[in-house]
Amino acid sequence: MEITWFGHANFRIKSADATLFIDPFFVGNPSAPASYKDVDDCNLILVTHDHHDHIGQTLEMAVKHDAEVVAMFDVIQALIQQGLPEHLGVGMNIGGTVSRRGLDIQMVQAIHSSTNGVPAGFVITEPSGLCVYDSGDTGLFGDMELIGKFHDIDVAILPIGGRFTMDARQAAYACKLLKCKKLIPQHWGTWPILDQNTRSMAEQLALVAPDTEMLELAVGRPLVI
Secondary structure, three states, rough: EEEEEEEHHHHHHEEOOEEEEOOOOOOOOOOOOHHHHHHHOOEEEEEEOOOOHHHHHHHHHHHHOOOOEEHHHHHHHHHHHHOHHHEEEEOOOOEEEEEEEEEEEEEEEOOOOOOOOOOEEEEEEOOOOOOEEEEOOOOOOHHHHHHHHHHHOHHHHHHHHOOOOOOOHHHHHHHHHHOEEEEEOOOOOOOOOOOOHHHHHHHHHHHOOOOEOOOOOOOOOOOEE
């Protein structure tokens, strides 16, 4: 599996049969190294919630690439009203699982807000068992422990920026609950209002969840897991 960070909460994950984007926020994203118009391959899009810095260019990319969109049912209905072809909408809800392009995708809860429906996270599992959890925007919540019990999480993608999501201390405790092997920090450094680096995250992780390794991705540079 190959993971590329395009800044903020925008990720591309490549597996054997899927090139999926999570929260493809390009326009207005000062960290994005390229335009969504430069994306040449996309067959699946996951949306955690419909704030503009997460839903981003989902509609444009889905239409251009004929890519299915997996999101909360209410978010899918809103996208259809905006022009998403119905056959590309994969609506679901908390606790549900869909299988797409060789991946099992389970929607799990998140503690945040959303214009339509409620926010969510995703647990993405390959046939090999490799498992990635993207929490989306969220605060810390105790049931992360259950997510860790139901899934053997190789990589957790968690927000650390504070103000609108968990900060570093809370994210470190989330790693302890999740028992994840690796952490990729997200939702930091985009604007001055967010935490500007990962130093505090590294310090807190060493104190609270020393068995979790932090992977600090360079924007636009793929990392093979």
